[in-house]
Amino acid sequence: MSINNFNEKYYHQMVLIRTFEEKLYDLFLKGLIFGTTHGYVGQEANAVGIINNLARNDIVFSNHRCHGHYLIYSDDVVGLMAELMGKESGICGGRGGSQHLCYKNFYTNGVQGGIVPNAVGIVLAEKIKGSNSIGIVFIGDGTLGQGVLYESLNIASLWSIPIIFVVENNRYAQSTYYKNALSGDFIKRGEAFGIDSSEIETNDADLIDKSFKEIISIVRNKKKPYMFIIHTYRLGPHSKGDDCRDKSEIEIWLKKDPIKLYEKKHNLKKDYIGNVKESCVQKVDLAVYDASKEVFPSPEII
Numbered sequence: 001m002s003i004n005n006f007n008e009k010y011y012h013q014m015v016l017i018r019t020f021e022e023k024l025y026d027l028f029l030k031g032l033i034f035g036t037t038h039g040y041v042g043q044e045a046n047a048v049g050i051i052n053n054l055a056r057n058d059i060v061f062s063n064h065r066c067h068g069h070y071l072i073y074s075d076d077v078v079g080l081m082a083e084l085m086g087k088e089s090g091i092c093g094g095r096g097g098s099q100h101l102c103y104k105n106f107y108t109n110g111v112q113g114g115i116v117p118n119a120v121g122i123v124l125a126e127k128i129k130g131s132n133s134i135g136i137v138f139i140g141d142g143t144l145g146q147g148v149l150y151e152s153l154n155i156a157s158l159w160s161i162p163i164i165f166v167v168e169n170n171r172y173a174q175s176t177y178y179k180n181a182l183s184g185d186f187i188k189r190g191e192a193f194g195i196d197s198s199e200i201e202t203n204d205a206d207l208i209d210k211s212f213k214e215i216i217s218i219v220r221n222k223k224k225p226y227m228f229i230i231h232t233y234r235l236g237p238h239s240k241g242d243d244c245r246d247k248s249e250i251e252i253w254l255k256k257d258p259i260k261l262y263e264k265k266h267n268l269k270k271d272y273i274g275n276v277k278e279s280c281v282q283k284v285d286l287a288v289y290d291a292s293k294e295v296f297p298s299p300e301i302i
Helices: 008-029 044-051 067-074 077-084 115-128 141-145 147-158 186-191 205-222 247-254 258-265 270-293
Strands: 059-062 106-108 135-140 163-169 196-201 226-231
Touching: 008 044, 008 067, 008 077, 008 205, 008 258, 008 270, 044 067, 044 163, 044 205, 044 258, 059 067, 059 115, 067 077, 067 106, 077 270, 106 115, 115 135, 115 147, 115 163, 135 141, 141 163, 141 186, 147 163, 147 186, 163 186, 163 205, 186 196, 186 226, 196 205, 205 226, 205 258
Parallel strands: 059 106, 059 135, 135 163, 163 226, 196 226
Antiparallel strands: none
């Protein structure tokens, strides 16, 4: 095992997200998950490298693909699993489901781009109150086609709102390849509004962590918005449905799997890898077991 720069916490977190998401696919096929579900498989390094750098009073805004973000923010496997299984003990009492979570300073919205103006407004309110908190809003390449994003970028820049727009370009908006829907360079979209912007193409949690540390320092000091673009890849399907992507393309990206990449980079031993994975499996299985014993919310409170 590599000693230099190995972040054991980050590795555990990535494996936990992967284990959780893969279990959801199985539960969905068994009819135990209500509504649809959008997996984060292949993008784990993003959540790990970003959310671990936030302060307690910072605010996180996510989207329909939010499970990975939430798990790093809260480490609440039990509450999330119960929510997805529609149980009263879930984060939102079993009424929010996969795409609509609300917990402390963590909020999600399943509407494409719908969370962005909310995020800008909430962070503005914190600024007016004199808070030193900043906001992080996660969007995907598909949201770059939503007009409300550009209205939000304009206001964030105009009023110097300390919010970071994190674009996770996983290359597909459901089944549409990003180059078939979006013209121009991603980075110029933020720059057009006078917003400092940078981009990185990697699945390495360490590199994302390093980049984000610099970004968050800039935002805290300047108290202005920033756009951070991560070019990555979704290894799993858009949701629970069939995957229309070419299998040869997926095979190429499987070689860049963030977890495999981390294992190889830090020369992790098979026994250690196995122990971490088994620990995560037990944690997720226990959450499923606990949730299965809980009751559904009564109709009177829905």
